[in-house]
Each structure stands twice: as structure tokens, then as C-alpha cells.
Amino acid sequence: MTHDHDLATPVLAARNVRFSYGRGAEVLHDVSLALAPGETVGLVGESGAGKTSLLRLLLGLGSPTSGEILFEGRPLDRRDTRRLLAYRRAVQPVYQDPFSSLDPRMRVGDSIAEPLRSLRLPGGPARRAARVAELLEAVDLPADAGERFPDAFSGGQRQRIAIARALAPEPRVILADEPVSALDTSVRMQVIELFQRLARERGIGMLLVSHDLTIVSALCRRMAVLEGGRLVEEGNTRGVLTDPRHPYTRRLLASVPRLPAL
Amino acid sequence: MSAMLEIENLSVHLDGPDGRRLVDDVSFDLADGQRLGVIGESGSGKSLTALAVLGLLGHPLSASGSIRLSLGDGDTVDTVSAPGRRLDGVRGRTVGAVFQEPLASLDPLMRIGAQLAWPLRRHRGFRADALRRAVLDALAEVQLPEPERIARSLIHEVSGGQRQRVAIALALAAEPRLLIADEPTTALDVTVQAGVLELLQAAVENRGMSLVFISHDLPVVAGIADRVVVMRGGRVVEIGDTRRILTAPREEYTRTLVGASRALDDLLPARPAGSDGPTSGGTE
Numbered sequence: 447m448t449h450d451h452d453l454a455t456p457v458l459a460a461r462n463v464r465f466s467y468g469r470g471a472e473v474l475h476d477v478s479l480a481l482a483p484g485e486t487v488g489l490v491g492e493s494g495a496g497k498t499s500l501l502r503l504l505l506g507l508g509s510p511t512s513g514e515i516l517f518e519g520r521p522l523d524r525r526d527t528r529r530l531l532a533y534r535r536a537v538q539p540v541y542q543d544p545f546s547s548l549d550p551r552m553r554v555g556d557s558i559a560e561p562l563r564s565l566r567l568p569g570g571p572a573r574r575a576a577r578v579a580e581l582l583e584a585v586d587l588p589a590d591a592g593e594r595f596p597d598a599f600s601g602g603q604r605q606r607i608a609i610a611r612a613l614a615p616e617p618r619v620i621l622a623d624e625p626v627s628a629l630d631t632s633v634r635m636q637v638i639e640l641f642q643r644l645a646r647e648r649g650i651g652m653l654l655v656s657h658d659l660t661i662v663s664a665l666c667r668r669m670a671v672l673e674g675g676r677l678v679e680e681g682n683t684r685g686v687l688t689d690p691r692h693p694y695t696r697r698l699l700a701s702v703p704r705l706p707a708l
Numbered sequence: 709m710s711a712m713l714e715i716e717n718l719s720v721h722l723d724g725p726d727g728r729r730l731v732d733d734v735s736f737d738l739a740d741g742q743r744l745g746v747i748g749e750s751g752s753g754k755s756l757t758a759l760a761v762l763g764l765l766g767h768p769l770s771a772s773g774s775i776r777l778s779l780g781d782g783d784t785v786d787t788v789s790a791p792g793r794r795l796d797g798v799r800g801r802t803v804g805a806v807f808q809e810p811l812a813s814l815d816p817l818m819r820i821g822a823q824l825a826w827p828l829r830r831h832r833g834f835r836a837d838a839l840r841r842a843v844l845d846a847l848a849e850v851q852l853p854e855p856e857r858i859a860r861s862l863i864h865e866v867s868g869g870q871r872q873r874v875a876i877a878l879a880l881a882a883e884p885r886l887l888i889a890d891e892p893t894t895a896l897d898v899t900v901q902a903g904v905l906e907l908l909q910a911a912v913e914n915r916g917m918s919l920v921f922i923s924h925d926l927p928v929v930a931g932i933a934d935r936v937v938v939m940r941g942g943r944v945v946e947i948g949d950t951r952r953i954l955t956a957p958r959e960e961y962t963r964t965l966v967g968a969s970r971a972l973d974d975l976l977p978a979r980p981a982g983s984d985g986p987t988s989g990g991t992e
Contacts, residue, residue: 492897492898492899492900493868493897601750630749630750630924631749631924631925631926631965631968631969631972632749632964632965632968634968634972635968635971635972657897657898658898659976660972660973660975660976661975663975663976663977664975684977687976687977688977697899698898698899699976700902700979701898701899701901701902702898702927702976703901703902703905703925703927703928703930703931704927704973704976704979705926705927705930705954705969705970705973706930706951706954707978707979708955
């Protein structure tokens with residue numbers, strides 16, 4: 447990594463966050479969650495738990511009703527455009543649906559290079575093209591993929607493209623919202639392995655939002671369980687999965703359909 | 709054991725000059741009382757096969773081959789060639805269906821009780837007080853709380869899991885001999901899915917129904933089906949007993965599918981002995 451960052455300060459944190467949409471009922475009740483540099487955290491919950499709301503706040507797509515979102519230890523100030531730009535480079539999203547997250551009219555290479563331009567990262571066309579080639583290789587896509595349009599790719603390949611795009615500005619953290627839920631079983635494992643490799647080789651932190659304990663178990667050292675807008679359990683993933691304390695975590699774990707033991 | 713369903717050389721193709729085959733020469737059958745899983749990924753043709761069984765393919769899709777459904781009195785109907793009017797009496801009465809999206813089979817403007825009353829009246833002849841009781845019993849059978857309140861509700865007034873329970877109640881209302889469930893829990897939360905699977909299993913057992921359970925999710929299929937059909941790209945890849953498919957798949961594609969499911973399953977710690985299922989009673 448070329449950046450020189452404080453290793454003790456969380457890259458991203460929610461502190462005592464409460465949130466409601468408009469004058470509606472509160473959907474997050476005093477949630478605190480921190481992501482240390484290079485750390486992988488799974489945020490687990492079902493529909494209505496508030497995980498997407500929390501993710502939106504962490505992505506800066508809204509402000510908490512009370513409490514704070516901290517980037518590198520300090521609250522985000524929307525007027526501080528320089529810091530906002532640094533934040534947008536450092537925190538990149540990957541979404542669930544690879545069919546709607548890419549512009550169908552844009553060549554894949556241009557989609558991947560787009561954050562370089564919009565986040566005003568240095569470099570001309572030649573440097574951007576080299577970067578796109580490097581990113582395609584990082585996600586195991588052929589070099590000529592950049593010339594094609596998204597409709598030439600399967601769901602799994604599109605998710606790789608979305609990941610390459612997220613990696614473009616060299617983020618410190620990837621916020622992934624159900625990144626394999628829309629994929630077929632046979633490609634799900636491959637995308638999980640890609641994330642594992644990226645976390646290992648690039649030291650990128652990850653906040654993975656999912657209802658799926660399987661992917662959280664594969665990718666996250668720590669996990670937090672959100673139920674009805676409250677964090678009900680948090681800890682080392684292995685520990686929580688082998689010895690869940692909260693009744694809801696237990697029920698969630700027991701509900702996962704399993705293959706019969708051999 | 710007699711056959712509930714016999715599919716022979718079923719093909720489904722697009723009408724017109726393209727004429728692409730989306731289901732290609734599919735054959736399998738289902739004995740009376742058996743629970744058959746159909747597993748496949750997107751584009752495998754599993755849902756089109758289900759629609760063909762129900763005689764619900766319309767333009768721009770056409771089917772060829774034959775699908776014989778047993779009517780229970782020694783008679784059969786071929787849902788590929790039978791005229792629409794004949795199929796109206798078969799759907800609901802002989803074969804019921806539950807789909808991924810419960811709203812697909814429910815009327816948004818009609819109270820839930822009134823929707824359930826329709827098949828109970830038409831197929832089972834209930835009237836007046838007996839009909840009202842039958843509606844409430846049907847809602848209670850799918851373990852919906854407060855059947856009176858649910859009966860008075862519109863479908864958007866109940867939760868996703870409750871909607872799917874209503875759709876199941878509707879599919880069961882005319883006491884079909886065969887239930888086709890196409891990804892019935894895919895859109896549901898995992899804790900809600902567990903309850904709906906339990907319910908389906910109980911309903912099939914209690915009524916001695918046959919079941920065709922269609923899903924992309926091998927662990928879910930393995931939990932409910934005695935036999936599995938593996939489909940890919942519109943064709944049947946392999947058919948076998950669930951245990952055999954899981955432990956000794958013969959075809960390359962089945963091996964890949966089982967291997968990927970096993971790899972995902974192995975990411976979670978082994979389930980402690982004595983807790984092989986969720987405890988029911990969750991909120992939906």
C-alpha cells in the first residue's frame with residue numbers, strides 16, 4: 447500500500463447511530479460498529495433489520511438522525527469537499543445485482559475507469575488503460591473484456607467487473623451488499639474466493655452485508671447480527687457461529703438449510 | 709405404485725422463425741405420493757417444465773411431447789394437448805401450484821378470505837357457515853395467526869412470509885393430488901423459509917400428496933425430496949434418489965453442482981448433534 451495510515455484508527459465507523467426515514471418509525475436504534483484497517487466484518491440480518499439503511503449511511507447516502515458516521519476517526523462534513531473526495535476514494539460499494547449496477551451502454555473498460563475520472567485520480571488515457579488491464583487481470587477476466595459491453599457477460603462475470611470497478615481508486619474498504627446472493631451456486635464460490643484473495647493480497651477491509659451466514663463465515667473475521675434495528679450480537683465469526691449467544695442468532699443459524707452429513 | 713405424473717419427450721420452444729428450444733426432450737415421472745425435486749440454475753428450463761405441467765404456457769411458447777397427469781380415478785389428462793376448458797378443471801383440483809412470488813397467484817383487490825372461499829366453494833361444495841369455517845380452517849392449517857383477521861385482510865396488509873402461507877392455503881384448498889412448488893421460499897428470509905418448508909412438508913405428508921419441488925438450492929431440495937432431477941440448459945442431466953445424487957453423482961455437471969453446494973455448506977461449522985432443524989414459531 448502506498449498510503450500511510452494510522453493503523454489504530456478505524457477507517458469507517460458508526461457511532462451511536464439512530465435513523466428514521468422522514469418522520470417514519472426509527473429503523474436503527476443506537477448502532478455502533480467500527481471497521482479497523484484491513485478488517486473484514488460481516489453485518490448479518492434479515493429483511494427489515496436495518497442493514498441496508500446502515501450501509502447507506504456508511505456510504506454517505508444519507509445522514510443519521512442522531513449519532514455519527516466517522517471516516518478515519520472524524521465525522522464527515524459535507525462541506526469539506528477535499529475530505530469528501532478522499533472518503534469516496536477510500537470507500538467503494540459493490541451491490542447485489544450485477545445486471546443493474548453496470549451501465550449497459552458503456553464499454554466495460556470505460557465503466558471500470560469511470561471512478562478514476564470522477565474521483566479525479568491522476569493519470570491520462572494511457573495510464574487509465576493500463577490500470578483497467580491490471581484490474582481485469584486482478585479479477586480473472588480476459589484482457590479484451592474491456593472492449594465489450596456488459597450484456598456479453600454472465601452474472602458472475604459482471605460481478606467481477608463490478609469488483610474491478612470498486613478496486614479502481616485503490617479503496618481502503620469495500621462495502622458489499624449481498625454480493626453473491628443473485629449468483630448461481632456454481633459461480634458463488636468462485637466470487638467468494640476472489641474476495642478472499644483480494645482481502646488477503648491487497649489488505650482491503652470489507653464490510654459485508656448479507657443474510658447469508660455462509661459467505662460471512664468465508665470472508666469475515668468478525669460479525670455483527672442486526673435484528674429489528676439493533677445489534678444483538680457481535681464477535682469473532684468462528685465464535686459466534688459455533689457458540690451463538692443471542693436467541694435470534696441461534697435461530698438464524700438453525701434455519702440455514704444444510705446438506706445431510708456424509 | 710401408480711404414476712401421478714409422466715412427462716415424455718417434453719420440448720418447449722419459442723414460436724416464430726427463431727424456434728429456439730428452451731426445454732429439450734425432457735422425460736421423467738413421479739409416483740403417487742412421491743416428492744420429487746427439480747434442481748437447476750438460471751436458464752435450466754425447470755420453471756418452464758413446471759408451467760408446461762400446469763398447461764400454463766402461452767404465446768410465444770409452445771410445447772410438444774406429452775405430460776400425463778393422473779386424475780385419480782384411473783383416468784389421465786395430457787396437459788400438452790388438452791383444450792383449455794378441460795385444463796380449467798384440472799388446475800387447482802388435480803394439481804395446485806405455489807410460485808416464488810406469492811402475489812403472482814393472489815388478487816390484490818380481493819380480501820384473502822374471499823379468494824380462499826372461491827376454490828372451497830367450487831371444488832368442494834362448501835356453502836354459507838360451512839364455507840366460512842372452511843376458510844378459517846384453511847388459514848389455520850398453514851399456521852397463520854388470527855385467521856379471522858387475515859381473512860378480512862388484503863394481501864398487501866400481511867407480511868411476505870404470511871403471503872406465501874396464504875398462497876399455499878390457496879393451492880391446497882381444492883385438495884389437489886399433486887402440488888407444484890416453484891422456488892416457493894427463494895424470496896423469503898432464511899428464518900421464514902425454514903417455517904414455510906416445514907409447513908409444506910407437513911401438508912404433503914398429512915394429505916398424502918405428491919410434490920414437485922423446483923429450486924436452485926440443493927440443500928433445500930435435499931431436505932424435502934426423495935428423488936432429484938438435475939436440469940441444465942433445457943435438458944435433464946441426471947435423475948436419481950436424493951442420497952445417491954448427493955453422494956455419488958454420475959454426471960460431470962451434477963458433480964460440479966454438488967461440489968459447489970458442499971463447499972458452501974462446509975463454510976459453516978458442522979451442526980451440533982440433536983439440532984437438525986430450526987425451532988418453529990418465528991415472526992414473519
